[in-house]
Amino acid sequence: MGKFRYQFFLEAALELKANLAKEKIDLILLKDDENLAAKLKEICKAYEIEHTVTSYPRGVYEGNILGMLCELTAVFTCEDDNLVAMDELPFTELPKVFTPFRKEVEANLDVRDMTQDPLLKKFADSHAFSDTFELIKHPKHPNSAYPFTGGESAAHERLNYYIGESKAILEYKETRNELIGENYSSKLSAYLAVGNLSPVQVYYAIKGFENQVEKNDSTYWLLFELLWREYFMLVALQGQTDIYALKGIQNKGSKNYTNNIKKFEQWCTGNTEHPFINANMKELIATGYMSNRGRQNVASYLVHHLKVDWRWGATFFEKHLIDYDISLNWCNWMYVAGVGNNTRNKVFDPTLQQERYDPESAYCRLWNR
Ligand SMILES: Cc1cc2nc3c(=O)[nH]c(=O)nc-3n(C[C@H](O)[C@H](O)[C@H](O)COP(=O)(O)OP(=O)(O)OC[C@H]3O[C@@H](n4cnc5c(N)ncnc54)[C@H](O)[C@@H]3O)c2cc1C
Numbered sequence: 001m002g003k004f005r006y007q008f009f010l011e012a013a014l015e016l017k018a019n020l021a022k023e024k025i026d027l028i029l030l031k032d033d034e035n036l037a038a039k040l041k042e043i044c045k046a047y048e049i050e051h052t053v054t055s056y057p058r059g060v061y062e063g064n065i066l067g068m069l070c071e072l073t074a075v076f077t078c079e080d081d082n083l084v085a086m087d088e089l090p091f092t093e094l095p096k097v098f099t100p101f102r103k104e105v106e107a108n109l110d111v112r113d114m115t116q117d118p119l120l121k122k123f124a125d126s127h128a129f130s131d132t133f134e135l136i137k138h139p140k141h142p143n144s145a146y147p148f149t150g151g152e153s154a155a156h157e158r159l160n161y162y163i164g165e166s167k168a169i170l171e172y173k174e175t176r177n178e179l180i181g182e183n184y185s186s187k188l189s190a191y192l193a194v195g196n197l198s199p200v201q202v203y204y205a206i207k208g209f210e211n212q213v214e215k216n217d218s219t220y221w222l223l224f225e226l227l228w229r230e231y232f233m234l235v236a237l238q239g240q241t242d243i244y245a246l247k248g249i250q251n252k253g254s255k256n257y258t259n260n261i262k263k264f265e266q267w268c269t270g271n272t273e274h275p276f277i278n279a280n281m282k283e284l285i286a287t288g289y290m291s292n293r294g295r296q297n298v299a300s301y302l303v304h305h306l307k308v309d310w311r312w313g314a315t316f317f318e319k320h321l322i323d324y325d326i327s328l329n330w331c332n333w334m335y336v337a338g339v340g341n342n343t344r345n346k347v348f349d350p351t352l353q354q355e356r357y358d359p360e361s362a363y364c365r366l367w368n369r
Contacts, residue, residue: 002320003138004288009322010135011150012194019152031131037068043129044072055080055195058233059326060240081192083111083199083230094234097341101231102224111203143366145180146187146289146322155188155196162186163205172218177293179363185292186222189323192229199226229328235341236327243330246309248339255307255338263306267298268316270367276354277301279367286367288322293357299336300348310337 001009017027030039043049049072056077057063069075079085090108095101140147148154163169168183178184191197203223210219239249247254266272270281280294290298295317302313314333318324334340358364 002288003136005320005322005324007136007138008150008190008288009194010133011154012152012196013133013150014135015151015153028129029131029133030129032065036065039129040068041072044069046129049073051076053078058236062326080198081195082233083203083226084109085112086234089234094238097343098228098231102227105227105230111200114200114204141286143180143283144287144289145182145184145283145291146190146287147182148187148190150190150194150196150322152196155191158187158191159197159202159205162188163209167213169206169209169222170214170216170218173221174218176221177291177357179291179293179358180366189325189328190289193323193325193328199229202226231341232331233327235331239331243326243334244311246311246339248334248337249341250339252339255303257309258307259309259312260306264302264308264312267302267306267308267313272301272306274301274350275361275364275368276350276358279358279364282367284317284320288320290321293353295332296336297348297350297353299333300346301350303337304347305350310334310339 013027013029017029020027028043030036052069052073052075054066054069054075054077056079057066058081066075066077084105088110090104095104148158162183163186166183168175169186172185175184188197188202192199192202203226206219206222235249236243242249242251245251263272267277267281270278270285272278272281277298280290280298283294284290284298299310299313302308303310310333314330317329317333321329331340335342336346338345354361354364
């Protein structure tokens with residue numbers, strides 16, 4: 001994990017630990033290292049744990065960790081990070097592209113009520129088991145579009161601000177392709193990724209706003225984007241390890257990549273021949289965030305212009321993005337590389353994109369100093 005991603009995640013985890021402590025519940029934080037299986041075994045034995053309740057694992061390797069637990073306790077999973085439970089989906093086979101998925105889901109959308117707090121068993125103090133984690137507060141870049149702190153309280157603050165207080169959601173459809181500032185898009189991604197917010201909470205915040213204040217194309221569009229999230233989670237789940245394969249889920253011939261290491265390094269550090277690409281990469285490294293417009297452009301540039309294996313780029317994003325999410329990252333990269341859920345292969349021309357989305361070069365000037 002890059003330093004900003006690590007910091008955001010730890011802020012979120014430590015706030016959860018502090019909130020649970022108020023209820024006299026301890027949160028044991030463990031490092032995912034080669035001793036994990038032994039540590040889990042020790043903890044299950046010490047507390048005589050018979051049942052484990054956990055979120056549904058979205059990635060194959062995360063599922064393997066759950067496999068370790070299955071050998072120790074009975075495991076129950078709950079789907080707490082999606083809008084529609086898998087067995088309530090209105091089809092037996094997942095559509096290969098997004099639009100039919102969206103239309104079917106929208107026509108049948110019945111989002112579950114927000115649930116009560118889960119009933120948690122009160123553990124005694126368990127410090128003996130916790131690994132140590134040091135939270136280093138890296139200074140936030142003054143131009144960061146995502147200067148927020150990880151944690152549930154900050155997540156709700158942002159949700160309330162973006163939807164309620166500022167009403168910025170009313171312009172979302174028009175502003176979502178912008179590049180500078182906190183409010184051109186919701187900036188909820190990292191909170192959704194680490195689990196500080198559930199999409200159900202976001203859904204009801206939008207619906208509440210639509211009922212009480214105003215409903216327009218923009219309020220709808222935020223839900224539309226959440227359905228992309230929903231879709232990619234299912235694609236990743238179905239794709240298993242294929243989402244990490246060069247040929248992706250399409251499993252057909254892939255491009256001829258030349259994988260020039262120097263070109264890849266220039267891309268990573270924001271030193272390519274294109275200022276628009278460079279500005280976006282520099283923003284990512286300096287803040288841990290990049291706009292959706294930027295992500296599409298730098299990914300397309302790496303794959304189609306520099307001819308570097310798309311998975312190198314996806315791995316770089318995995319390290320740096322504070323909102324890194326297995327499904328969203330790998331499925332979006334597959335899409336750009338033409339090995340995912342696409343019907344056509346779109347190549348972005350960075351010069352045209354810059355003219356359109358950064359006509360005064362304000363964004364390029366901000367990051368290419
Ligand atoms: C190559 C590439 C890699 C990406 N990797 C990630 C990632 O690791 N984690 C991540 O959260 N997003 C990823 N995205 C999607 C998107 O860029 C971010 O979700 C978005 O920029 C986050 O900012 P926001 O919360 O302000 O988004 P908003 O525009 O406000 O959107 C609201 C929410 O909708 C969902 N959403 C928006 N765009 C997409 C999309 N293209 N696909 C799926 N769901 C979407 C996200 O949950 C987002 O938080 C990636 C996109 C690309 C092109």
